[in-house]
Amino acid sequence: MTSVTPRPAGTLVVPAPRRASDLEQVPGPPRRSSWWASPGGSAVLGLLAATALTAVAVRGLGDDSYISLDYARTLVEHRQWGLVPGRGANTATSPLNVWLLALGLGVTGTVTGAVWGVLAAAFAVVGAGMSRIGRAIGASPLLPAVSLALLATSPLLASAVGLETYLGVAVVVAVAVAALEDRPVLVGVGCGLAVLVRPDYVVPVAVVVLLLLRARSPLAWLRRTATVAIVAGTVALPWHLWAWFELGGFVPDTFSFKTNPAAGHVPSLIAMFDSLYWSRTPVAVVVVGVLVLAGWTVALGAVAIGLRRAPRAALGAPSSPAAVIVAFAASGTAHIVALMVINAYPQAWYYGPLVAGCTLATAVVLEMRSHRAVLTGVAVYCVIAGLVAGQGGVPWRAADMNSNFTDAATYLAIGRDVSAVVGSAPVASPGEIGALAWGCRCDIVDQFSARGNARPLLDHRYDLGGPLSRAVLRLNARHRPDVPAPVPAYKLRYVRGDDPMPSEVVRTWWAISPQTGLPFRIVLVAAS
Known part of the structure; x- marks a missing residue:
């Protein structure tokens, strides 16, 4: 386990490195750790987490999750792109989620198998990715386990099982890993997949690229970002061009259904949040909000430390803990701001990148030092969050932050x-x-x-x-x-x-x- 000493008291609200400068430094080679903390072992932890979450959540899938499943079944059984056979439609917001669900349905023939397959792939990528990020920044080997536990027990994220939310988290983590490991082609692949997860997911991955992609000079950075853009376009454009000609829209029709420019500049994501979630599920909102506030706090603390010690390079090196913390928190924040700008309707999963990004930022700070009190606090939080998410009983009949009319x-x-x-x-x-x-x-x-x-x-x-x-x-x-x-x-x-x-x-x-x-x-x- 990497030993990192604590930082001055009062700098951040959660445990962090001992010296402020530790957030800016690039750590040396990681020490050897247990197999379960390796990328392979962490991927297995992800599979276990996905299995547990699928078992409790699959009976309580939201209606939009079934829309994705309907598209997948039509694709498997009729080789058509539509919600019902014989009617072409362009309302599947996430083609990648539909393709993966279709693969799961084709292999297993069951909703449970399809949902588990997508969730298992996403959690395995998150586990392996956080392991690699932890080694790059000198975090505790427990970082993948803590990250998976916090993500899997989030009442909001868990309410989106069957949708593309966890896939989006996996892609953001994968792009962060590729950027830290200086692989611009893989960064481009990840960015292209992010667009196929949801077109608006280009925002969080763009922030991650901006903050974590390395370059020795501005010109070199421009060349690398050009490589990323070309590869991303090569991955994502074929589908969108096909959809434009065959389905009648470069972007899904749901963009028009769920945005309202006439709402003015009071964002509907805030204005309608109270009636849909705070008034109905206040405990779940508080549980989720704790990690969002923690993520913002640690990100602002990391920026403040960098500005105080190195105003010209506020975040330090791209592989410093500070850069990773800020990249995760800023990616989700930028996404929710972008949705506010277009006045998107407040579906619970629209907050997914914000919640996941702040959760991962908090996990990184917590695991810059493996302390028994920290691990105990994480375990208690996860138990509380899991109970809140499943307060209607296990397996769920309906997820806690599900706004459907019935189950x-x-x-x-x-x-x-x-x-x-x-x-x-x-x-x-x-x-x-x-x-x-x-x-x-x-x-x-x-x-x-x-x-x-x-x-x-x-x-x-x-x-x-x-x-x-x-x-x-x-x-x-x-x-x-x-x-x-x-x-x-x-x-x-x-x-x-x-x-x-x-x-x-x-x-x-x-x-x-x-x-x-x-x-x-x-x-x-x-x-x-």
Whole structure:
């Protein structure tokens, strides 16, 4: 274990190196440690963490996770890109997640196998990557284990199992490793994969590259970043060009669904956070917020130390602990700021890069010295976070920070019943479609599955934009097919409280809101 002495009291709020200058220095060759702390052993720890998280979370997947699974199943069974067979769509935000889920479905034939496969790959990369980062900066061999434990027990991150959030964390870690190890081609590959995870993930990896990519001169740095950009484009552009011509959009249609420039400059990610999360899951928000605040604190402390000791090189060498700490915290912060600028709708997983980046920054500082009190504190925090994330019982029926109207099991059962009634006739979704479509295997339609239904939303987003925004949207929609909206024979509707029952009711089901515990009805009506 690398021995690093503590820094002056009061500099940071969590344990850190003994001297401020330790954050700026590049450590010498790492000492030999146990096999489980090696990259291979840490990857195995990642597999174990993914197995445990899958076991408790797979029954409580969010509806958007099932949208990704629907795309994956359609790809495997019908070789089509769409949520339901026979209807092309461009609403899968993460093509890489869909491809990996499709691989898992093809190999295992089960939701559990597909979700575990993606999560296991992501956690293995995070474990191995944090091991390599720890060796580069002289951190404790426990860094990978601590990082995995904090990430796996986060109520917010765990609520996004089945989505691309953990994949994004893995790519950020991989880019950081490649940058620290001076491999610009691999950095470019990682950046290209980040865009395939989600287009907006270009922001966190760009910050990591900016802070960690080495160069002896500004000109050399420009050459290296050019290499990164060319390789990243080679990886990501083929898919986006294909989507532009074949699916009708260089970026997914969900960009238009979930951004609102008319909201002004009061970011909806903040303005709507209270009603969606703080008022419903305050304990989970506090648990997650602790690590976000800790990450910001240690990053600001690292910058302050660098400015005090070396104003011209505030972060020290790229492989210094300070640079890594700031890179992780800044990557997530820059991402959330970018989403605020475009007024993205506050889905829980949109905060994923921020939470993960600050969590990893905190883990690095904690493990600059392996102290029994630190490890005890981490263990206690993880237990509390895990209990909060799974307070509805284990395995979860619904994740704690899940804002869906009801849980997946209810939707899946209703979907199977609907299939028996509607047969091959189109049926309109009630507002959430992922788990219903998975259970129904029928022609269920809304803006996520049918291009014709998406058209009004895309046009509305265009009308809200300014001159530059409209020019970009026009270019994006250059090859968009003009497909009429399907005419559903049936409609699913939510009926809450004292809402009047619609006419022509064919079937009624009771459901319970995971957030409020209140019952409501989902009804199937014949379309007039």
